[in-house]
Amino acid sequence: MAYELSREDLEPLLLGAAFFGSGGGGTIESARHLAKHFVAGDYYPTDKVKVVSVEEATEGAAVMVAYLGAPEAINKTSFAVGPVAAVQNVQTRLASQATKLAYVMPPESGALGFTVAALVAAKLGLAVIDADGAGRAVPSLPMLTFAAAEIDPRPALLVSQGGLCVELDVTPREGNHGGPSHQRDVSAVVEQMMRPIVADPEFGQFGGLAMWVMTPADIDRATPVRGTLKRALELGRAVRAGRIRSASQMIGYLAEHCGIAARAISEPGELVSAAGKTGGGFDGGQVCIRSAAHTYTVIYENESLIAWDSAQAQPIVLAPDSVAYFVDGEGQSIFSNGDLVLDNGSLNPAIGKRPVTLIAWRAEPALRQPGLILDSFMALLNSLGYLGPYVPLEVLQSIRHGGAA
Missing domain, CATH: 3.40.1610.10 (CV3147-like domain)
Structure with missing residues (x-):
């Protein structure tokens, strides 16, 4: 309609x-x-x-x-x-x-x-x-x-x-x-x-x-x-109305209203760095979140492409699967890579020490099937140092948790 x-x-x-x-x-x-x-x-x-x-x-x-x-x-x-x-x-x-x-x-x-x-x-x-x-x-x-x-x-x-x-x-x-x-x-x-x-x-x-x-x-x-567009509009309205205040509530909303089986792939942690550079029409860099014994690193070129957990030998997310930041506490809860850092290179003070969680979900089927799109993602991941195959999010999570679904 x-x-x-x-x-x-x-x-x-x-x-x-x-x-x-x-x-x-x-x-x-x-x-x-x-x-x-x-x-x-x-x-x-x-x-x-x-x-x-x-x-x-x-x-x-x-x-x-x-x-x-x-x-x-x-x-x-x-x-x-x-x-x-x-x-x-x-x-x-x-x-x-x-x-x-x-x-x-x-x-x-x-x-x-x-x-x-x-x-x-x-x-x-x-x-x-x-x-x-x-x-x-x-x-x-x-x-x-x-x-x-x-x-x-x-x-x-x-x-x-x-x-x-x-x-x-x-x-x-x-x-x-x-x-x-x-x-x-x-x-x-x-x-x-x-x-x-x-x-x-x-x-x-x-x-x-x-x-x-x-x-x-x-x-x-x-x-x-x-x-x-409708999906984004309704999610934004729910966030602004205070119906989504935590990562768990976001995951629940995505399941109920969007049919998306998202999951938290990190413990809530503190944003400790977001180093990047601009060139050739790209903003590229790394975002690091620290939680207890874990350091979670997101590598991006404009968009987030790979996420790592310092306690794991393999990535925890590979593009084209999606990963987003959710920041608990009072204030804005959603940020892009470019919003995490100010023009002077310092971290956005709006986040401070508020807990940050990485939420991930599988890409649309059109992006996962063999062909031009998936090949293009893999070529970019190769250029970032990942030389393996595309492994879907749920498989990576199963490996990470010892075979648990």
């Missing part, structure tokens, strides 16, 4: 989306900064956003829209100028082909991705489709279901906040749209081309991306992960 988001809905939406983002998907800070400026007036013609289901998206084409780049670099942005301009370029291109652009879609579950999609839709009079390409946040384009579904990536438009537009057109090997193997490869090629562009001073580590124009039939086959 279609529904409408108001300005007041953006805070619970971005908060819930941040939890599902597996440590990434942009920072809560950057999404809040954009949401604060969502007021009907000179820039936005309305402060309402229409959201439709995949099944209802039949009135025209859709395009994925996002910010691509380092979350830290996006934090101070007030308006989604780059993404808006990228989608406007797509609108113009489609209009010349007598095709109507009716929808935008976020690339992933994350605070920034959902907020940007909503704001672009409001600015341009479009609707947002209640789905995304992963159900979590991901570090690269080939990890999205749009890539796995071999949607034609042309046009792929990257626009800076200053209005510089770069179009990437990877020439097909065969025919007008290329063969299936070409479309599987091209998302990786586009990704490799875009990262140096956003690192250029003109872009300042980020840009607005519009890519993967989809017909209604394309939308249906390319988006097996659905209802993710």
